[in-house]
Amino acid sequence: MRALLDRIRPIGLGLFFGGIFAVTLIAQSLAGWNAFNDEQTAAHLFPISYLDYVTSASFAADVTENWQSEYLQFLLFIGATVWLVHRGSPESKDLDEVGRGTDEQQMLGRHVRKDSPSWAKATGWRRSLYSHSLLWTMGAIFVASWAVQWIAGHAAYNEQQLIDYQDPLTLAEYLGSADFWNRTFQNWQSEFLAVGSMVVLSVYLRERGSPESKPVGAPHAETNVEG
Amino acid sequence: MVIVRGGRRALAPTVAGLLATSALLTGCSGAMASPATAAADFEAALGGGDYGAACDLLTPEAVTQVESGSGQACPDALAMLGIPPGGEMASVQAWGRAAIVELDGDTLFLARTGESWAVRAAGCSPVPDGPYDCTVEGG
Known part of the structure; x- marks a missing residue:
């Protein structure tokens, strides 16, 4: 054990x-x-x-509408934190470190280490692709989940339409429907609220021992420190 | 899941053609009745004056509604309702456990009942921006 x-x-x-x-x-x-x-x-x-x-469109739509928003949340968070900073937040880089960073900071070029990933040691397209691999993967999962939400949500919506004695919609019509965008926006807004809250509340509040928090005694104005 | 969708005028497929196409698209080998089959059987029963058989193809709730609305047994009540002859089948769409079958002279709504399909509503006319108005309606 x-x-x-x-x-x-x-x-x-x-x-x-x-x-x-x-x-x-x-x-x-x-x-x-x-x-x-x-x-x-x-x-x-x-x-x-x-x-x-569990094999129905209804279940697939309910699951993927949440998945897509979670991956969008991280997609935006990963991308936005390259260029945007927030004073005092442990989720932010230092205010003067906006941007992609130098090769030295990123351990690239002559700064690679023996144990760096092989595609980081490579040059050309492999290094470029690997440099954004987290964003691309999160983005791909987001797009795939959203597409499944669209297709499964369409089927579930049409089933309900028929139960209510109403005409079903085409896939294109469903893309412009209130149901599709209601499912989408209700998830997006909650994710953005949670991330925004984390960025701002972590300036002033602490959780001793968590790397998502600053050390308990760290000043509010201190940025990019983790406990 | 779309089984068949055809324009009423553009395709005007036959019942047999629709049945064959729906079997192909759904991968059904005929072991489970399709909504097109149930609709065709229902129309054939109505057309042949076999209202007992037509009642057997209704959902239990549709039978209840037909009987409670008239105070008569389903076959007699169905005969009195005068559901228009459907004619040629124009399109069939099945989504999950619900389906709509558009015929030249009528629109039917069907529901999955276990391994088969049954007619939930018949004698249905479209209403702009609202649900269809149906002569027989099962909940």
Whole structure:
């Protein structure tokens, strides 16, 4: 047991979030299944099995509308913090460090280390691609999730339209619908609020021991320090 | 999931063509009835005056509504309602567990009932910016 704990401790943060992600996804599927069947029953329709629900457009849309907004949040946060700073926030770089940074700061060119990633040691397109690989990956997951939300949301919306004796929409019509943008904006605004709050509140508030916080005794005006 | 979508005038597909196309697009081998099949069976029953068979193709709630609205058994009530003959099938769309079948003379709404499909509403006319107005409506 002790040996197992020693092995997982170095990756405990990732395992913790992976674990609670799995638990809450299952919890969402169970709650969503019950809510879906409540609506089916209210419309005098037949309840569906759990397997039918977790493979339905309704579940896919509910899941991906949240995923896309989370990845957009990090996409913007990663990109914006290159160029924007906030005095006193541990989430910000120092006020005079705006921009991409020098090769020395980025450990590139003649400043690479022996243990630097191989694509960081490379030149040309591989180094350029690797230099933005986090942003590109977050962006790709965001776009893919948003696209699935669009397609699955379209199918779920049309199913509800038919239950309500109304005409279904085309995929293009759904893209301009209030339902699509309501699902989208309700998630975006909450993510932007959470990130903005984190940036500003961490100027004045502390959590002892967390790298997301400044040290408890750090002055409010001190930027780019982590506890 | 779209099974078939065709313009009423542009395609005017036959029922048989729609059934074949829907089977292809959904990958169905015929083991599970499609909404097009249920709609065609319903129309055939109405057209042949077999209202008992037509009632068997309605959802339980639609049967309840038909009977409670008239105070008669479903076959007699359905005969009195005078649902217009549907004619040729123009388009079929199924989304999840709901479907709409547009015929030249009528529009049907269907719902999945286990492994098959049943008619939820028939004799439906479009209403601008609102739900269809249906002669038979199952909730």
